[in-house]
Amino acid sequence: MSKAPYSSRQSWRGRHAGGVIHTYQGYDPVELPGPISNMEQQGDLASLGMEHMLTYGSMRRFSEEELANAIHLDPSQIQGLGPSLESLIAMLEERKRKILETYETAHARLKAENAYLDHAASLDPPRKSRKAYRSAIEGFQYAELKKLWYRQEDEGSAFATGLLHLMEELGRLYQVEKLASDYRFTGHDKMSVDRALEIKAELEQIDKLLEQLRQAMENAQLAVIDMDELSEFADPGQIEELEAFQRQVEEMIREQARRQGLERGEAGGYDLTPEAYRLFQSRVLGTIFADLSAGKTGRHQADLSGEGAVETQRTRAYEFGDSIAHMDIPATITNAMLRQQGGGSTGPVRFRPEDIEVHLTRNNPKCATVVIVDMSGSMRHGGQYVDAKRMALALDGLIRSEYPGDYLGFIEMYSVARIRTIGEVVAMMPKVPTIRDPVVRLRADMSDPEMNEYRVPQHFTNMQHALSLARRLLAAQDTPNRQVVLISDGLPTAHYEDQDLYMLYPPDPRTEEMTLREARLCKQEGITINMFVVPSWSQDEDDIRFSHRMAQTTGGRAFFTAGHDLDRYVVWDYVNHRRSVIG
Numbered sequence: 001m002s003k004a005p006y007s008s009r010q011s012w013r014g015r016h017a018g019g020v021i022h023t024y025q026g027y028d029p030v031e032l033p034g035p036i037s038n039m040e041q042q043g044d045l046a047s048l049g050m051e052h053m054l055t056y057g058s059m060r061r062f063s064e065e066e067l068a069n070a071i072h073l074d075p076s077q078i079q080g081l082g083p084s085l086e087s088l089i090a091m092l093e094e095r096k097r098k099i100l101e102t103y104e105t106a107h108a109r110l111k112a113e114n115a116y117l118d119h120a121a122s123l124d125p126p127r128k129s130r131k132a133y134r135s136a137i138e139g140f141q142y143a144e145l146k147k148l149w150y151r152q153e154d155e156g157s158a159f160a161t162g163l164l165h166l167m168e169e170l171g172r173l174y175q176v177e178k179l180a181s182d183y184r185f186t187g188h189d190k191m192s193v194d195r196a197l198e199i200k201a202e203l204e205q206i207d208k209l210l211e212q213l214r215q216a217m218e219n220a221q222l223a224v225i226d227m228d229e230l231s232e233f234a235d236p237g238q239i240e241e242l243e244a245f246q247r248q249v250e251e252m253i254r255e256q257a258r259r260q261g262l263e264r265g266e267a268g269g270y271d272l273t274p275e276a277y278r279l280f281q282s283r284v285l286g287t288i289f290a291d292l293s294a295g296k297t298g299r300h301q302a303d304l305s306g307e308g309a310v311e312t313q314r315t316r317a318y319e320f321g322d323s324i325a326h327m328d329i330p331a332t333i334t335n336a337m338l339r340q341q342g343g344g345s346t347g348p349v350r351f352r353p354e355d356i357e358v359h360l361t362r363n364n365p366k367c368a369t370v371v372i373v374d375m376s377g378s379m380r381h382g383g384q385y386v387d388a389k390r391m392a393l394a395l396d397g398l399i400r401s402e403y404p405g406d407y408l409g410f411i412e413m414y415s416v417a418r419i420r421t422i423g424e425v426v427a428m429m430p431k432v433p434t435i436r437d438p439v440v441r442l443r444a445d446m447s448d449p450e451m452n453e454y455r456v457p458q459h460f461t462n463m464q465h466a467l468s469l470a471r472r473l474l475a476a477q478d479t480p481n482r483q484v485v486l487i488s489d490g491l492p493t494a495h496y497e498d499q500d501l502y503m504l505y506p507p508d509p510r511t512e513e514m515t516l517r518e519a520r521l522c523k524q525e526g527i528t529i530n531m532f533v534v535p536s537w538s539q540d541e542d543d544i545r546f547s548h549r550m551a552q553t554t555g556g557r558a559f560f561t562a563g564h565d566l567d568r569y570v571v572w573d574y575v576n577h578r579r580s581v582i583g
Contacts, residue, residue: 054386057429089213092233096206099199102187105180108196112173115193116140119169123162142170175200205229278397318356331357368407368477370470371395373428374488375414377459380430384534387566388487392425395485395570409473415494415503416453417466419473431458440505447499460494460503464511467518467529468496474527483528485570489536490543512546519554529556534566 117137125133129148136144145167152160172193179200191199209230315328335355340347371392379385392410399406410420414431434457444456467484474482491507495514504511522529533547544560551558 051386051390054389054426055383057427085213085217088230088234089210089217092206092210092213095233096203099203100183100185100187103189103191103199104185104187105176105191105196107190108176108193109173109180112169112176112193112196116166116169116173119162119166123159123166125159129159140170140173142167142174145170172197179203206233209233315357315359318353318358326358328357328359366405366407366477366479367403367481367483368474368479369395369399369483369485370409370411370473371485372411372413372417372463372466372470372487373425374461375412375428375430376461376488376493377431377433378461378489378536380432381536384489384536385428385430387534389425389428391487391566391570392422396422407477407479409470411466411469411473413462413466413488415456415458415460415462416501417462417469419469433457433459435459440503442503444501444503445499446496446501456501457503460505461488461490461492462494462496462501463488463492464495464515464518467515467522471518471522471525471527475525480526482526483530484522486529486531487534487566487570488531489534491546507542512549516549516553519550519556523554523556529554530559531556532559532561532566532570534561 120137123133129151132144132148135141136148145163149155149160149163149167152163154160176193176196179196183203315331318327332351332355333349335357336349336351339352339355340349373385373388373392375385379388396408399408410422410425412418412420412425412428420428442457444451446452463486466486470484474484492511492515493505493507494501494503495511496502497514502508502511519529529550531547531550533543536543547558547560550556
């Protein structure tokens with residue numbers, strides 16, 4: 001500490017490049033999925049667990065404490081099942097009151113100061129240290145005494161050893177003064193320095209327990225209570241009852257975790273079941289569309305009432321070639337009856353082709369999408385990789401729930417590209433840079449049996465290879481509506497030439513040309529490239545210009561987004577773009 005305990009001591013004493021560039025202000029999509037209703041009524045453990053896994057790539061670091069902190073139980077659920085927390089609080093407050101009404105601290109402060117000054121006077125500093133020593137003593141400066149000790153040539157000398165004891169005495173004085181400033185003592189019993197330090201520890205322990213008990217009263221988190229410390233004040237019977245009660249609450253928490261898809265793994269940590277994925281995806285989608293106003297079209301998870309248009313099924317007259325499966329039977333019967341009654345016929349209803357009405361149908365062509373997620377080294381900055389993975393889960397949830405006929409594939413992009421399943425996407429992590437040189441010019445012959453991706457630096461960005469894989473995946477999909485969603489934070493820095501892998505930094509025109517060549521092949525096959533550019537600390541004008549060139553060359557689109565809103569941008573655009581394709 002650098003501040004003296006007392007305020008006064010006089011002595012030792014007393015521009016647009018082409019393509020379609022989007023700026024997001026808001027969308028009005030229809031038929032949007034809503035969140036699961038009961039998720040608001042319990043601790044969102046699925047989201048907590050998924051966010052943990054998105055950040056760390058696994059659940060091995062997910063602790064029991066994090067699990068308990070995610071759940072906020074209603075204290076009324078457990079009222080009467082265990083000992084009264086109010087009584088424990090009252091007991092501790094009474095103990096604290098008695099201490100404060102018994103003791104005073106002036107005597108202990110004086111004793112601590114005298115012990116410090118007496119010891120200071122007994123030391124004989126070397127000549128070159130006397131001025132600094134006197135200044136430190138007069139100012140009650142612990143930090144200066146510590147510096148002085150480090151400057152001693154002989155740590156075993158009498159003065160150096162004495163300095164250590166002196167710092168200990170000054171530290172005791174500091175603690176006594178903190179006790180006096182933190183608590184209002186009104187008693188008259190004098191305390192020794194040792195007793196004052198014991199009282200300080202006891203009062204701090206009581207305050208800690210009081211905070212834990214009050215927190216437990218608010219959200220029933222009994223796991224926060226330190227039973228060992230509480231046992232020093234409460235009766236043994238109360239502690240045993242509270243521990244049994246705590247085990248019941250912990251079992252309730254584990255049951256909630258199990259229902260939401262978190263299961264304790266055999267090797268420690270937790271595992272996420274498909275149920276957790278579904279709950280998390282639903283929650284993310286609900287959050288994405290939560291800010292749509294009540295006047296917008298679409299399905300929303302909200303308690304809204306008022307006047308509005310009533311949507312009825314549209315029909316038309318039957319035409320040759322229409323499927324009988326689309327016939328509107330009530331309207332057809334009504335038409336036949338009205339025609340017969342108008343003609344004066346009272347016999348059985350007879351149908352004619354002109355009576356038949358058929359439902360109008362919508363054309364829902366299947367869409368095929370491949371998402372390329374950048375996992376190069378720069379994506380770790382600002383947690384961009386977490387936003388990208390959360391977007392992938394949200395898009396997967398949207399397609400599974402609303403467009404089950406669509407195809408969705410994922411590709412991880414780094415120095416090479418790899419096809420991934422949605423389960424693998426969650427565990428993907430940005431590659432750690434292994435080369436720090438400002439200029440890198442590397443070539444690896446990947447046809448060499450002894451060479452593989454694990455023997456080359458993995459933190460580069462190979463858009464060319466990723467687009468090539470995406471083009472091959474989409475070629476197998478029987479639909480004209482094919483697109484690539486490319487998420488990255490900058491320029492490509494790696495590419496293939498036959499079997500040679502080039503890793504070039506700073507970004508080289510050769511890599512850009514090979515990447516744009518692959519993008520043009522995508523355009524020739526009718527694949528739209530949507531490039532989402534997330535912000536990065538290393539981003540500059542060249543990154544922005546490359547995105548414009550990509551959009552201009554391929555007739556695709558470029559999006560410049562905030563990383564934390566990436567999931568909303570991609571999902572909203574998917575819905576809007578799909579509707580525009582359907583027409």
